[in-house]
Amino acid sequence: MSTTTTNPGPARGPIDHEVRDQVIxxxxxxxxxxxxxxxxxxDLAKxxxxxxxxxxxxFESKQAIGELICAxxxxxxxTDVRRAIDGVDRPPEKLRRMFKMAVESSLRLFFEDRKLYDIAASAATERWQAARSYEERIQAMLQDILRQGRETxxxxxxxxxxxxxxxxYLVMRPYLNPLLLQYSLDHTDDAPAQLSSLVLRSLSP
Amino acid sequence: MSTTTTNPGPARGPIDHEVRDQVIxxxxxxxxxxxxxxxxxxDLAKxxxxxxxxxxxxFESKQAIGELICAxxxxxxxTDVRRAIDGVDRPPEKLRRMFKMAVESSLRLFFEDRKLYDIAASAATERWQAARSYEERIQAMLQDILRQGRETxxxxxxxxxxxxxxxxYLVMRPYLNPLLLQYSLDHTDDAPAQLSSLVLRSLSP
Known part of the structure; x- marks a missing residue:
């Protein structure tokens, strides 16, 4: 028992984790x-x-905190997108849902609550790691759907x-990247469906 | 002779035109x-x-001057785009050229000379008539190419x-609209070709 209380390694772990969560x-x-x-x-400390x-x-900087929130x-x-995709069977419908949900979810997060847009915009402008790995994961999701559709x-x-x-991905980018999305708000109702149809036509065997 | 000098109508016409040009x-x-x-x-007057x-x-306002410059x-x-299109025969190649030249020409006008970006950005943000009719003419050009490709x-x-x-048009928009183009500069080398290919796949009979 004395080992666990005197060893700073294992004991600090969970406490660090809790404090970090509290800050976030x-x-x-x-x-x-x-x-x-x-x-x-x-300001934040106060x-x-x-x-x-x-x-x-x-956290080594404000950006480090912002990065975690952004991530x-x-x-x-x-998660929203994945849930939408998993709810349907056919790859073409998965693609439509993916596009639609990505736009809806981004709009909700970044624009209903305009203040979080700030973080997302910094992330996109400065190409934070969080933004880059998000792009990669979205592209991987796209590749998965394409692979499935090729198999069927x-x-x-x-x-x-x-x-x-x-x-x-380039077709979707203006509706995923918050910097571009702010100038595409007039199109968010119709563009996902119109562009999904165009993309699906481009994928027809 | 006295008629022409005392009649403000016909005499003012060409002079107005010259002064307007001079201001522009x-x-x-x-x-x-x-x-x-x-x-x-x-500032301008000085x-x-x-x-x-x-x-x-x-000119009734600064915007009226800006609108004309923007137009x-x-x-x-x-004109650049039309020249590029007219230089080739086949509709698929016209489409590729249209996309490529629109991006190149916009980059040259709005970004090489960053100051003119200001006007284009105001035009796009406030949806000036000049910007709206440009969009319409680009869409009409696209319809023409599509019509030709359907005929052949x-x-x-x-x-x-x-x-x-x-x-x-929605696929091209991020590379035509200067507000979006400013955040797509990393993609202007490759995106026109990649997106043209996707669009052409979507058009294949």
């Missing part, structure tokens, strides 16, 4: 209310009731898989 | 150097050497023409 929850709420760009780590030095023990948001979009014979097989997935 | 040329140069947003009509009141005789710019892009049997005929053209 409080910071998400704070950014949601006051915006990411305008908030400093000092709001959370921790010292600035204490926060810096767990959580993008993970949420991804519903999609053509001539175009190299990564070429097809890359081009479809 | 000077204003284009001025905006190019100092940006559209920051320039006032007073720079051109006309009185503010005199400029207001010909000229977009007309230039359109190179494009499918099942999808309603306006639906097909509308969706292709």
């Amino acid at each position: 929850v409080a910071a998400t709420e704070h950014f949601r209310l006051y915006g990411y760009e305008k908030t400093t780590v000092s 709001a959370i009731g921790f010292s600035k030095a204490y926060i810096y023990k767990f 959580n948001c993008l993970r949420e979009v991804e 014979g519903e999609f053509e097989r001539k175009t190299p898989l990564d070429e097809a997935a890359g081009a479809i | 040329v000077a204003a284009t140069e001025h905006f190019r150097l100092y940006g559209y947003e920051k320039t006032t009509v007073s 720079a051109i050497g006309f009185s503010k009141a005199y400029i207001y005789k010909f 000229n710019c977009l007309r230039e892009v359109e 049997g190179e494009f499918e005929r099942k999808t309603p023409l306006d639906e097909a053209a509308g969706a292709i």
